Amino acid sequence: MTxxxxxxxxxxxxxxxxGGDGAGKSTLATRLRQALNDAGHKAILVSKHSADVPRxxxxxxxxxxxxxxVYRRDARVAxxxxxxxxxxxxxxxxxxxxxxxxxxxxxxxxxxxxDNAHHKILARYAVNPEVPTRLAEQVFAHLTEPDVVFxxxxxxxxALARKGSYTSLETGHSGGDxxxxxxxxxxxxxxxxxQAASGAWLSLDVAEMNRDQVFKAASAALADRLHLAF
Numbered sequence: 001m002t003x004x005x006x007x008x009x010x011x012x013x014x015x016x017x018x019g020g021d022g023a024g025k026s027t028l029a030t031r032l033r034q035a036l037n038d039a040g041h042k043a044i045l046v047s048k049h050s051a052d053v054p055r056x057x058x059x060x061x062x063x064x065x066x067x068x069x070v071y072r073r074d075a076r077v078a079x080x081x082x083x084x085x086x087x088x089x090x091x092x093x094x095x096x097x098x099x100x101x102x103x104x105x106x107x108x109x110x111x112x113x114x115d116n117a118h119h120k121i122l123a124r125y126a127v128n129p130e131v132p133t134r135l136a137e138q139v140f141a142h143l144t145e146p147d148v149v150f151x152x153x154x155x156x157x158x159a160l161a162r163k164g165s166y167t168s169l170e171t172g173h174s175g176g177d178x179x180x181x182x183x184x185x186x187x188x189x190x191x192x193x194x195q196a197a198s199g200a201w202l203s204l205d206v207a208e209m210n211r212d213q214v215f216k217a218a219s220a221a222l223a224d225r226l227h228l229a230f
Contacts, residue, residue: 012109022163030045031211094118094143119195147225152204154206
């Protein structure tokens with residue numbers, strides 16, 4: 001008897017989240033990943049600190065060292081290196097995470113819930129006069145295109161009320177008070193809205209919604225877009 005040939009699984013999907021700091025992306029991403037798993041769909045959550053490469057501890061260790069350089073850096077070092085360097089450093093991080101984590105998971109039929117995708121970085125560099133916008137677009141152009149992008153639309157003032165605190169990066173290094181945060185975040189949000197208008201993003205106006213309402217709206221939209229059952 002001839003053994004049955006192994007079947008290739010249907011490719012997984014990439015579900016991404018976009019929004020300003022404090023919009024609730026991480027909360028929603030975590031909850032949707034759990035809902036997908038509970039419904040019998042294999043799903044993983046990939047964030048800016050995800051450095052685990054399945055069954056390859058050496059690559060995992062290398063990816064973690066790169067993550068430390070990019071996301072766990074000293075503030076003085078970050079400032080000294082400059083915007084061009086950090087654009088390319090971020091591109092290196094996203095490139096390896098895409099190659100070593102996202103693409104293999106999709107090939108294995110896994111849903112990848114991607115928190116902190118590169119779209120927010122593109123929006124930040126679009127309002128940065130020191131770096132050409134085209135350069136920022138080019139260094140991320142090769143990344144896996146998400147199947148679904150959720151845009152959590154909320155004004156910076158409302159986001160700050162939820163978030164409570166912020167870093168210098170979240171003010172664009174423009175100052176240290178609430179108005180600096182609001183001014184910079186609203187400028188970046190306008191760029192995200194332009195991206196949303198030019199793409200097939202699922203936009204959710206979350207300012208007047210609690211977490212349960214946001215999850216209910218997002219899961220219904222995801223089920224409709226990908227023909228999934230929760």
